[in-house]
Amino acid sequence: MTALSVSILLYIAGALASLALNKAENTAIKLSGILGALGGVAGLFASVPTLLNGTTVVKQIYSPFYFADFMIRLDPLAAFMVMVISVLVVAASIYSISYMEEYKGKGAWAMGFFMNTFIASMVALVVSDNAFYFIVFFEMMSLASYFLVIAEQDKKAVDAGLQYFLIAHAGSVLILIAFYMMYRATGSMNFASFETLRDTAHALPVWESSVIFLLAFFGFGAKAGMIALHGWLPKAHPAAPSNGSALMSGVMVKIGVFGIIKVGIVFLGAQVLWWGFVVLAFGCVSSVLGVLYALAEHDIKRLLAYHTVENVGIILMGVGVGMIGMTTGHPVIAALGLLGGLYHLLNHAVFKGLLFLGAGSIIFRTHTKDMEKMGGLAKVMPYTALAFLIGTMAISALPPLNGFVSEWFIYQSLLSLSHGSSMAVQVGGPVAIIMLAITGALACMCFVKVFGVSFCGAPRTENAANAKEVPAPMVMGAWILAILCVVLGLGSPWIAPVISSVATSVISMDTVNVVQGAALIPADGTRAILSTPIIIIALSALILVPVLLVSVFRGPALKRRTKRDLPWACGYGYEGRMTVSAGGFTQALRSMFAPLYTLRKILDPAPAMNAVLTATTNAARKTEPVFDDYIIMPVSRLIIRLADKIKVMQHGDFRIYCLYMVIALLVLLFVPVEFGGM
Amino acid sequence: MQGLEMPTASMVTLAIVQALLMLALAPLATGFSRVIRAKMHSRRGPGVLQDYRDIFKLLRRQEISPINSGTIFTVTPYILIVTMLLVGMALPAVTNESPFPIAGDIITDIYLFAIFRFFFSLSGLDSGSMFAGIGASRELTLGVLVEPILMLSIVIMALIAGTTDLGFISKHMATETWSAPMATLMAGAACAFAVFIEMGKLPFDSAEAEQELQEGPVTEYAGAGLALMKIGLGLKQLVVAQLFLALFIPFGKAADFTLPHVLMGFVVLFIKLFIVFLIAGLVENSVARTRFLKTHHLTWSGFGVAVLGFAFYLTGL
């Protein structure tokens, strides 16, 4: 617990240092980055022991508000989230030490402040055990990231920020209503009391718990950026500085998933079957549509943002299976699904962070986000290119990297749904598998395009040709994550059990066995096996075969001739513009899937909402003077007319006034005497 | 069903042997296809060993890389061969069970094919050639269209057998009575269709359409690189055909690891592959290439067959 406090204090120190040093921007940038990284390391020290030994620590801190206790709870799920946050924070903070130079003179000191506040509020959020403080930190997280999104201050960034903050705030209001309903049922705002709703003895009626679940699902889903509530993601994540985008895509959207797990599983115990299906369905649709829309982009950061929608969908698929498993009473399916979801949560944070940092490096040097203006960067930025390649291979789920391992677990969990009882469950599994398979193939295509168009081939513009490798901290930040991608993939036999123990603690069951020696198994031993270390050893050994083949049969061939010959262009003079562009690469696929693309135009609520707003404004403008025109003015005119009538009594002759006084006196004397009688 | 474990030394030896054998036989398979094409075109053809002659000639030539290409271009041929060899090691080609189950999980195999596709297309982009670029785009698009069919048909088999391990599915199909024959047949038809596309045969050879695209991503390769690419593509055809055979026509393989049974298994394998390539050759030379932008009509029909198979499985047929 002390390491956790140290970590949060370091983030706050970084924020305040950045604020205080606003005139000395160089120092502010470096200090904010270093303190952030140290905070991340402290966070790792805080979370890893809890993950490894599975204990829960609960503590109460002084709260100035008597209606809410400040409870802190570090259980395996919270520790897992803290670990994910800390890992990415270390990489992003080290990266920011050089990257923020881009924003010098444009408020880099303010960004350091908001970045560190953002991170601190996220860490505080996941360990809060009281609904009030949860919401406070949730809103502060949205507030801090809002300022990161509007960093550029141009019209697009401001619009993106407004849409983002509005949807986040509306989402938090939905969550708030869900929390209030649970408070009304249990009498306390503490999460510990919400958890009593899980026992069937204290369970709420189905309609009420379903309302709570749906409110929380859509509220947290808006934060997670799942489909239908994802509109803000492709606008907001590109607008923020790249280390901010990495944190937002890598960690902040996971807070949404964390919330869904907390409310759906930990508080309400996944008691109703269709909840799990809703989560699974939204997950499937998010993943396919997310990657499909990503394919249509040629702004690299917008593309990565859509991929976040896709991967959140995949995580939600795992969580959905977990919930279905819990409801149907198959704890092994539940554990497997949740394991896949949580593992993918971690993996996505790592490889998406890596991709955003890589994109940031490209933008740092080429000053453009448009992929069609890049090209040939692998030769001038080799380290960044190799790290980015590892990232693209990880996100395309190529074995033996980490993306593949978590998707393997999700596949196995979806297959295990066939043991389920009802027809819906049996159909649901393979449908989801197909959608996951399509997603994988589309992601593969998209990232070949990204890497190929940006890093391979010839440079398309001057800026791309003159780019150089980025400064060491940026390379280091990206490589930390690249190495982690490899480690999380190859080391999966040692990492999966830890995550599995987190999953089983969430579901409140005994541990399941997912490892056999140096291989992964889907928890009941007979059905499948995967060993990433062995695969990589086999692949490395097999490389000898073609190498031997070539060297033995090579003969007296000359050395490879490079750097001289242009590609064949059917006899015409070859020009750089002849190569396939980002848009052209995906054009065939986009025409084949055209209905899904027009879907988003049809379902866009913005024009309807604009129309309603304009109509209401006009109505309000007409209504405003109504009170004046129809109530006050007529009354005042009436009074003036009455006064005019009475005016005749004012002759100006003082003798008439004396007469008035006499009459009044007489009346006042006679009336009480005649009618008083007392 | 016994559990899956790390393979023994003899199993690993068998796996390596079968993989190397496939490597050695890949040019034979592609040569055989060339001969069938020639015969159907009323020509004599170059003989089944022509591809060996081509490959050895190419290995002795100088390699050339286009001016803007990078490491990806150079490294891709090796990666293609390595991934296909790994799948080859895991296939239950001659034995009922997979000799290398670590890589024998269906999901792993499909994603190893994804590595193949990833690097094949990326090298196309890296070469800077426009033909290679369009070929890469088509290769990936076809991959997207084929993936659901392949995945669904394999999932039906995995559900029937209760496991995703290739060897166990194969053994289940070979030794047990078929619990859902209609479903298996439909899945088989769909899988055959998907495998046909993956083999890159007409009408679906859009990626290396020789007349249109100068062999697509393979355009700019020369010398040893081109030789390895040819071997790699041939090896993929072999491996993918064997995947289909292992799942749907697994009869006649060795039930245990004794030498005579394994040799018998090899013979049976040869015969099965001969028939498969014969049929594939006959089909491919009877049709023309599809218009690429209309390919998805065909693939969605194939997917429809797979869905029908799944419906049959659900109803217990």
Added chain:
Amino acid sequence: MESIALFTLVVPFIGALLAVLVPKQCKWTAQLFSLLATLGTLALAYSFFSAGAQSTHFNLLSVGQIELFGFTVDKVSTLIAVAVVSLGFLVSFYSLGYMSPANREHAQTGDPRYYAFLLVFIGAMAGMVLSSTVLGQLLFFEITGACSWSLIGYYQKESSFKAGLKALIVTHIASLGLFVAAAFLFKATGTFSIEALAQLDDTTKTIVLCGVLMAAWGKSAQLPMHVWLPDAMNAPTPVSAYLHAASMVKVGVYIFARALMSAGNVPEIVGMVGVAGAIITMIYGFIMYLPQKDMKRLLAYSTIAQLAYMFLALSIGALGSRLALDSGVTYLFNHAFAKSLFFLVAGSLSYTAGTRMLPQLQGIVKGSPLLAVGFCVAALAITGVPPFNIFFSKFSLMQAGFAMSDQYPWLTPVLVIALIESVASFGWIMYWFGKTVLGEPSEPVATAQPLPASMKFVLVVLIIMSLFSSAIAAGWLA
């Protein structure tokens, strides 16, 4: 304690007199006497807490058994007294800088009548808050109405006169409710003391409380007696900030809160009527945001909506929730600071850029960072975003409401509507924040002149209070 309270009440009136008699030094007289009054309320609070925080009652003037005027010193009155009087001082200090010829929009120095009426107003507020009788409340109610009339018409233009008269008449009609309440209370119990409310039977209690509610609605600009507040924006901005955001409009809320606190068991109908009125006003207030282009009118409607929240809180408290009553009082406290900040930012924009029309303002962050921070903090505070103050009151209000909704299921849709309104006004205000504060400076902002030190000081104090006032209030009332 009694003498401190009396001191706090009397000092501003003396100051007002001095301001008129010694016109040359009226500015400095105002600062001195408002500061003395503030210190007085702080001293009162200190002595209250050190005497054990017990509610105390002092009789000032009575005729036989009938209590006419008195003081009530308890947690709520000390808290609100500190708020309204200290804000009076801050506004006077701000006026030092604002009421000067350098003001780009309204260039003129502050006349003695300005400072005199301001001081009278401060005194009247102190008296109102500390008063223990309905009669006392009524007296100060009318005094504040008169000050408001004068100050709204300060610029002596045609529109200012009309607005001042409208305000006076509407609030005076509203005060009829308080007259009725006082009459019924006296007839039933023979005294004007508010504590006597608890002794009434249900029907009389309902009539008295409804009378108080009517007066409250009029003074606090709730539908349908809200018409005077938007036009009251003709007043100089420090006056708008003080009277029409921080204190006078809070009078209504305060008298209703006082009545509820002293009334013991409140009949359900009062709560229901209060809730209904509050929610209708809230919705109307929000819809009226949409056509506004003048920042002060937008803030006026925002005040109307925020006051509706306070009435909602108090009405839920009337149904029986102590948390709701507390949240209403803390909301009052928090809103005073946040809304004053917003109005004074608007005033600063008038001063420096010469306009307060929202479409003409852009890029404030580059023109004047302090004003940008002030605008941002005020916007976030008003819309209820933590860690700023109003969120904490809103949260506890909703919490209390949901707890009550077990007994009164019709409360749930009301609370949901209130939350929707909260999100909608958040969206609207942040939209204007994005348009006015960010981006490239427009012409009025680019040619802005620097802010005087007194205005800067007040803005900084208010920004700090917008962060911490919720903790202060929560601790005070606990």
